[in-house]
Amino acid sequence: MLVIETKYNHMKKFALFCKSYHKDVYRAKRLADSIDQYNIDDILFVMSVPQRDFDLFKDILGENKCFLVADEEIINASCAVFGDIPGFFYDHLYQQLIKLEFWRLGMAENYGWIDSDSYFIKKFRLSDFMYDNETPYTIMDKHDAGILRERWKNIPAKEIEKRVYRRAKQVNAFKSVFGDTNQNWDFGISTPIIWASKVLKHLHRNYLIPRNKTIFEFLSEHPTETFLYGYYLIHSQCIPLYPRTHMFRAFDYADEFIEAEINGENESSIAKNYFGICIQSNWALFKEKKRLTHRLRNRKQDFMNGLRKITSKF
Numbered sequence: 001m002l003v004i005e006t007k008y009n010h011m012k013k014f015a016l017f018c019k020s021y022h023k024d025v026y027r028a029k030r031l032a033d034s035i036d037q038y039n040i041d042d043i044l045f046v047m048s049v050p051q052r053d054f055d056l057f058k059d060i061l062g063e064n065k066c067f068l069v070a071d072e073e074i075i076n077a078s079c080a081v082f083g084d085i086p087g088f089f090y091d092h093l094y095q096q097l098i099k100l101e102f103w104r105l106g107m108a109e110n111y112g113w114i115d116s117d118s119y120f121i122k123k124f125r126l127s128d129f130m131y132d133n134e135t136p137y138t139i140m141d142k143h144d145a146g147i148l149r150e151r152w153k154n155i156p157a158k159e160i161e162k163r164v165y166r167r168a169k170q171v172n173a174f175k176s177v178f179g180d181t182n183q184n185w186d187f188g189i190s191t192p193i194i195w196a197s198k199v200l201k202h203l204h205r206n207y208l209i210p211r212n213k214t215i216f217e218f219l220s221e222h223p224t225e226t227f228l229y230g231y232y233l234i235h236s237q238c239i240p241l242y243p244r245t246h247m248f249r250a251f252d253y254a255d256e257f258i259e260a261e262i263n264g265e266n267e268s269s270i271a272k273n274y275f276g277i278c279i280q281s282n283w284a285l286f287k288e289k290k291r292l293t294h295r296l297r298n299r300k301q302d303f304m305n306g307l308r309k310i311t312s313k314f
Contacts, residue, residue, distance in 0.1 A: 014129055014136070015044040015108035016192065019071070019098050022053045024116035025060050032064040034120040034276070039065075041126045046107060048074060048098055069105065077104040081204075082214035089216055096225040100215065103197035110136040112192035118248055118278040122271045128247070129194055136194045137244035140230055143171050143184035174227045178235035185234070188226025190250030190278040195229055202238040203229075248276040 016035065020028040028047065035045050044067065049057050051070045058068070075094070078101040079085060099113050112129050130136050145164050171184050187193070208215060222228055233241060249270045251260065270277060 011106055012044045012108045013110065013133070014126055015046055015111045017099070017102055017108075017111045017113045018045075018047045018116060019095055019113070020047055020049050020057075020116045022050075022056055025053070025056055027116040028057070029060050029064070031114065031116055031119045032061050032066050036065055038120045038123045040123050043124075043126060043129075044108065046102075046111075048102065067107075071098055074098050074101050074105060077101065078215060082216060085216050086220075089220060090223070093219055093223055096219060096223065097215065100200060100219070100225050100228070103195075103200045108197065110194065110196045112136075112194045114192040115278070117280060118191050118276055120276040121267045122275055124275050128275065129192075131240075131242040135240050135242060136196050137242050138230065138233060139187065139193050139246060140243050141186045141189065141245060143167065143186045170224055170227050173222060174224070174231040177222060178231050185230060187230035188224070190246045190248045192247060193226055193229075194244075196239050198239055199229060199233050199236070202236055203232050206236065206238075207232065247274060248278045249274040250278040251280060 018028060018031060032045070032047070035043075039045070045065065046067045046069060047057070047061070048069050048071050051072050054068065054070070061068070071094070075085070075098065078097065081104075102111065102113070110130065145168065148164050148167060149160055167186065171186070175184070204215070207213075208218060219225070219228070233239065249260075249265075267277070
């Protein structure tokens with residue numbers, strides 16, 4: 001049963017959270033169906049969509065057990081604290097912002113956010129996400145270039161090095177921000193990603209406010225929400241760190257999916273080691289060629305970002 005909520009008076013210990021929109025509505029439906037089927041402990045499932053997409057999601061998810069909230073409600077809660085979102089804020093950062101600021105609605109002490117391109121394939125319980133009654137697991141892996149190269153060994157070497165370089169760049173960027181760990185960690189290889197509201201609240205009170213910085217600025221400077229949370233948790237140690245490897249089998253690239261099919265993988269075999277599957281929509285979706293106006297808008301945002309960084313030094 002779909003429920004439209006703007007206020008939720010009873011905070012849950014844990015919730016599943018998905019940020020979606022109209023182009024992903026049928027993927028979101030697949031996810032909602034899988035949660036209805038395998039959710040043993042009746043974990044709260046919340047989906048956030050733009051207000052303009054409400055009617056569409058109401059029609060498609062009408063029979064699912066899901067709480068529907070508006071993106072605008074989360075954004076407004078953030079703006080009430082930090083002020084208006086600046087003009088240089090990139091469009092793709094809104095999705096990350098909504099995930100990072102969902103805690104402000106007071107619906108859950110901890111939450112596992114999951115993208116529309118993921119779905120469960122076997123039964124799951126609250127204990128799969130929580131180490132104990134107070135502390136959630138943290139989804140993380142040691143960053144190892146050798147393991148990554150082995151993972152992608154069947155693609156051209158040039159492409160392997162590009163992927164390894166991008167991952168290492170993320171790790172080094174966040175280590176330079178917080179600078180207090182000698183170990184390299186990867187965060188967010190696949191959803192669900194488990195977060196504690198306590199960590200995000202600590203980030204706000206103990207990091208952003210003392211530096212007179214907004215979440216909009218911080219996210220613009222360091223645009224990877226999973227690494228932001230993970231390395232801040234290591235830095236702050238505001239909750240105990242209980243690592244857990246990824247719960248879903250992720251196909252980040254088309255070549256990984258093709259290789260799995262060649263090797264005879266299917267949902268039954270994957271379910272032996274994973275709770276679900278994530279098929280990245282970045283490569284699974286047909287993409288229209290971007291219009292000139294869209295490209296020009298991105299150029300303008302690049303310029304405004306650069307200008308802001310220059311002026312902030314004076």
